[in-house]
Amino acid sequence: MNLKAPTDIVIYAIEKAIKSYRKFAQKNIRKVEGNITVDQALLLILLKNSPELSQGEIAKILFKDYASITRMIELMVKKKYLTRNESQEDRRRKQLILSNAGEETLKKLFPIIESNRNQALRGLSTLEIAQLDALLKKIINNCK
Amino acid sequence: MNLKAPTDIVIYAIEKAIKSYRKFAQKNIRKVEGNITVDQALLLILLKNSPELSQGEIAKILFKDYASITRMIELMVKKKYLTRNESQEDRRRKQLILSNAGEETLKKLFPIIESNRNQALRGLSTLEIAQLDALLKKIINNCK
């Protein structure tokens, strides 16, 4: 019966790092846009960069399942960040389009998100970031 | 408008690593104990190691808030892993006690959890794990 306490393993540090970052990011986002979550902001960025993404593709990228994405997008449509229409080519798909409000929000959020990322990585060299990335990718691979 | 896509930053890799690990761990846990989550298993381990933990302390360790812990523990009491009594010394506190079923479950889970952790870190040297931990702690500190 000598299993390490959860807090003693590096996996715990991984979890703590991402939760700390998300709290920090959410706090800063709230200062400029009261009612949007980190994931909703990420979704806006994704759509800006790749307007043709399907809900399923978004789900994979954000590590969520279809059901969560459906409801998240419903809310974002209700909050006027997006519109959702049937796709012409494939009527199973929905086309998501950033509204003007969505674009405006994104403009406000850009500097915040950039600053969040920079602050989170403050003091880490390019090499260290690359090492971190490589180690994490090993873990990701091990968990397949 | 040159914000990096969410997938291009190391923070994304952190998130992916922990989510991958959790899915992997959950899948393996389900093989021996159908109806328990990773967090519930962590809570059993915590209580085994430190029987006097309060709900608030557990919440901090597991990165959850009081409300989540209250409901999580309610469920675990209902599922007979735990009992919950008023504490004698401080009647605001609840004393959580592992039931026999909780202990048995823990015994079944020990080897799985250990193997999950080992597999996740397979191929990483002790030094690399220490480096990973140090880098993550920097990020955690930056996000305060």
Add this chain to the structure above:
DNA sequence: TTATTTTAATTGATATATCAACTATATTTA
């Protein structure tokens, strides 16, 4: 000792996570 403030936990409301079942359309196969 009474009043004030803290602390521990619960409850309510709303959003998200997860799993299963389901609908509608598209694609593949026989």
Add this chain to the structure above:
DNA sequence: TAAATATAGTTGATATATCAATTAAAATAA
């Protein structure tokens, strides 16, 4: 082409996350 299968998304049920408000007890201050 008809039938079978796969894909995209929705819905329902239940658990968890988050925030705010609340209760009860304990600790502190007046």
